[in-house]
Amino acid sequence: MFVEFTLNGEKVSAEISGETTALALLRENFDLIGAKEGCGVGECGACTILVDGVAVNGCLYLAGKLDGREVVTVEGVGGEDALDPLQKKFMEHGAVQCGYCTPGMLLSAKALLIRNPKPTLDEVKVAISGNLCRCTGYTPIVKAIMAATEEGK
Amino acid sequence: MAKREYLKPTTLHEAVEILAAAPGRRIVAGGTDLMVYIREGKEAPAALVDVTAIPELNGVQKLGDGALAVGAAMTHSMIGSDPDIRAVAPVLSDASSSVGAVQIRNLATIGGNVVNGAVAADTLSALAVLDAAFLTFGPEGEKRYTIEEFFLAPGKTAVGVGEVLTKILIPAQPGASHAFIKVARRRAAAISRLAVSVIANPDGGYARIAVGAVLPKPGRITPAEEALKEGFDLAAAKAAGEAAKAHVLSISGERPSMVYKLPVVSSAVEKAVIKALSLREVK
Numbered sequence: 001m002f003v004e005f006t007l008n009g010e011k012v013s014a015e016i017s018g019e020t021t022a023l024a025l026l027r028e029n030f031d032l033i034g035a036k037e038g039c040g041v042g043e044c045g046a047c048t049i050l051v052d053g054v055a056v057n058g059c060l061y062l063a064g065k066l067d068g069r070e071v072v073t074v075e076g077v078g079g080e081d082a083l084d085p086l087q088k089k090f091m092e093h094g095a096v097q098c099g100y101c102t103p104g105m106l107l108s109a110k111a112l113l114i115r116n117p118k119p120t121l122d123e124v125k126v127a128i129s130g131n132l133c134r135c136t137g138y139t140p141i142v143k144a145i146m147a148a149t150e151e152g153k
Numbered sequence: 154m155a156k157r158e159y160l161k162p163t164t165l166h167e168a169v170e171i172l173a174a175a176p177g178r179r180i181v182a183g184g185t186d187l188m189v190y191i192r193e194g195k196e197a198p199a200a201l202v203d204v205t206a207i208p209e210l211n212g213v214q215k216l217g218d219g220a221l222a223v224g225a226a227m228t229h230s231m232i233g234s235d236p237d238i239r240a241v242a243p244v245l246s247d248a249s250s251s252v253g254a255v256q257i258r259n260l261a262t263i264g265g266n267v268v269n270g271a272v273a274a275d276t277l278s279a280l281a282v283l284d285a286a287f288l289t290f291g292p293e294g295e296k297r298y299t300i301e302e303f304f305l306a307p308g309k310t311a312v313g314v315g316e317v318l319t320k321i322l323i324p325a326q327p328g329a330s331h332a333f334i335k336v337a338r339r340r341a342a343a344i345s346r347l348a349v350s351v352i353a354n355p356d357g358g359y360a361r362i363a364v365g366a367v368l369p370k371p372g373r374i375t376p377a378e379e380a381l382k383e384g385f386d387l388a389a390a391k392a393a394g395e396a397a398k399a400h401v402l403s404i405s406g407e408r409p410s411m412v413y414k415l416p417v418v419s420s421a422v423e424k425a426v427i428k429a430l431s432l433r434e435v436k
């Protein structure tokens with residue numbers, strides 16, 4: 001099957017087979033290695049990507065569904081020269097240790113802030129409840145996200 | 154892995170034709186159950202037929218009598234935030250909102266949840282108390298199943314090969330108040346160890362109570378409902394919890410896991426009943 005979609009703002013296309021996941025396609029065809037495979041079965045969130053502005057697990061999301069959609073990976077958020085407020089706050093709060101969970105955490109937070117620019121603490125916790133972090137104990141991550149929302153005020 | 158085809162019909166007739174055209178073709182909606190089975194080697198469909206672009210499977214329709222027809226390809230996120238579903242069937246809104254984490258809810262569908270038919274599937278107890286019915290379309294045309302006809306055994310429903318679940322029909326519940334409670338190890342990823350759905354309508358003199366994850370099939374617990382009808386008060390809530398526990402024990406037997414589960418069944422049912430009663434609009 002042939003799919004055409006928007007990837008971090010650019011029109012792209014790819015030939016895929018039925019079992020290809022969005023995660024495999026992004027990593028292997030487009031060299032976007034920000035999204036990672038942790039568990040491969042929807043439980044850790046390391047593979048989180050945004051499709052039409054909502055967070056999904058790239059490891060379960062079939063590439064055939066991408067046709068006509070808009071995909072954002074962590075590579076499409078901010079960047080070294082123009083860090084997203086979330087990225088800045090993650091750095092300031094020490095919310096990144098090994099970094100394996102970070103792309104997914106950033107995108108789950110981003111998806112929340114797109115919909116709800118001033119979330120409560122509970123809403124932040126719910127938004128990242130599908131993202132596991134084995135290093136930080138979550139507190140710095142939650143603080144960083146809350147700080148990024150205050151930035152926007 | 155062998156090259157597997159990915160097909161995405163845009164009409165129901167096309168879907169049914171595609172499914173019948175070659176053996177081993179399999180419906181996929183969100184893929185959150187099926188992809189895990191494929192990865193584990195438990196399933197190896199020859200082709201995946203994505204039904205999420207079919208108009209009949211999308212959106213919520215209000216039917217004349219206040220009932221709703223919920224499209225089978227609606228995601229749990231859509232169901233959780235739909236105002237019409239919230240108005241008619243808050244027990245379903247809450248059940249869908251309890252599925253997985255955000256990323257799962259954005260992808261997983263209610264149709265996949267019911268057709269997959271896992272005993273722990275979170276929407277099943279809610280659909281049981283709502284007295285939901287199921288509409289399918291297949292080679293023999295449209296069919297309608299009651300919930301008893303639909304669920305045959307754990308993981309097994311009446312939906313035949315090549316048959317597409319199109320809609321879930323939810324009757325109006327005038328004057329009733331609803332509650333859903335889920336007990337799970339980790340909210341985001343864990344499957345339910347127990348789910349309880351309650352609809353109570355003291356003025357109408359009826360109550361419906363169902364539990365998920367501890368019984369082989371979703372179904373209402375009549376003895377608990379009878380106990381609650383005795384008074385719709387705290388004592389009746391407690392009695393309903395005890396009756397639910399006795400019922401689960403009589404069906405599932407004294408298995409080791411029941412040592413933990415039975416007390417949880419009685420207290421979760423009691424709690425859910427109290428929650429439903431306390432949500433009643435005070436006149």
Ligand SMILES: Cc1cc2nc3c(=O)[nH]c(=O)nc-3n(C[C@H](O)[C@H](O)[C@H](O)COP(=O)(O)OP(=O)(O)OC[C@H]3O[C@@H](n4cnc5c(N)ncnc54)[C@H](O)[C@@H]3O)c2cc1C
Pocket residue numbers: 041042043179180181182183184185186187188189204210225226251252253254257260261262263264265266267268269273274275276312316317318319341342343344345
């Ligand atoms: C990490 C994780 C956490 C989860 N947590 C929960 C949870 O908390 N509670 C819970 O209940 N479930 C949970 N699940 C299971 C799963 O997400 C749900 O059962 C989900 O609703 C399945 O929907 P789907 O659209 O992804 O199904 P799919 O995987 O696409 O399909 C499942 C089955 O249904 C069939 N099917 C799908 N749609 C149709 C249709 N319209 N007509 C006919 N057949 C159809 C498919 O052929 C397949 O056999 C979890 C799964 C994961 C991976």
Ligand code: FES
Pocket residue numbers: 036037038039040041042043044045046047048057058059060
């Ligand atoms: S790799 Fe997708 S959720 Fe773990």
Ligand code: FES
Pocket residue numbers: 095096097098099100101102132133134135136
């Ligand atoms: S920083 Fe290591 S997993 Fe989160």
